Amino acid sequence: MLKSWIENLVFGNFFMAFCAWALLEHSFHILAPGTKAPNSLIVFVFTATLSAYIFCQLNSALITKSNSISRRISWVKEKLFKNCIVLIISSLIFTYQLFKLEMHIFSLVLLFGLVTSMYALKTESLNIREIPYLKLFIIAINWLFLTCFVPILYLKIDINMRSMSFLIGMFAFIITVILPFDLRDYDIDKSVNLKTIPHLISKWGVVLLSLMLSIVFYKFKTQTTPIQDNQVQLLALICALMPLASVGAMKIKNEYYYLVGVDGLCILLFLSTLL
DSSP states (O other): OHHHHHHHHTTTTTOOOOOOOOOHHHHHEEEEEEEEOOHHHHHHHHHHHHHHHHHHHHIIIIISSSOOHHHHHHHHHHHHHHHHHHHHHHHHHHHHHTTTSSSHHHHHHHHHHHHHHHOOOOOOOOOOGGTTTTTHHHHHHHHHHHIHHHHHHTOEEEEEEEHHHHHHHHHHHHHHHHHHHHTHHHHHHHHHOOOOOOHHHHHHHHHHHHHHHHHHHHHHHHHOOOHHHHHHHHHHHHHHHHHHHHHHHOOOOOOOOOIIIHHHHHHHHHHHHTT
8 A cells, every 4th residue: 555655656756746846945945035936836836747747758658668667667557547637637737827827937838848748759750859968958957947947937036146046056956866867767778879968978977977066056056045054064965965866876776766865855955945
């Protein structure tokens, strides 16, 4: 029973959606201290993340016939009807919330949604998946837009040095969280001739890149946010875990390591703002 609940939470992408919510709350805390994300925006980000990941998983499992042997893909096939129902419900809620947004945010969401759909759907005439090294940046930019840039637009914050420093720091953080997944998929991507960052700079090169990005994140984080004494240790721990996540990815294949441990850094970052 417990195992079933855990699989529904993790493989069903609900934990992933909670991670997106955590980054959204973190953005509001940094950009407008004392201001919580409105419920409508929380629902929007949660359902957007949930529906996007379920859509991509269904596409991988049923259309592109992914050669992954992961338990998650098997679970998607086993729970096909349940996943389709959740996708339909979350998509309807997301669409309803989308039309409540201001027009400039609405337009940008449609643009980023189109890019995500183009990446997920592989056709003979259009296959941006095969563009070398693009995979990492499509995912990172979408996460940055949804959880960091949308709050800037929603709060009507000017694009200045502070907001740019915030976006640069968060972009470094998000890329570092995604890199272990590229390491996990190293052999699978290589087998289908999909070139990713680890193929370009090697696995240990990814670890070095993660270390550099963690320093960039710390630098810009401390520039945009007054860090309290009781927050320094937790922030230092997060920065240390960022490159270590890539080190672990070279050996560990357990899916919970990635879907809970690595993604959980997003929740840990949010918790650091509550101290």
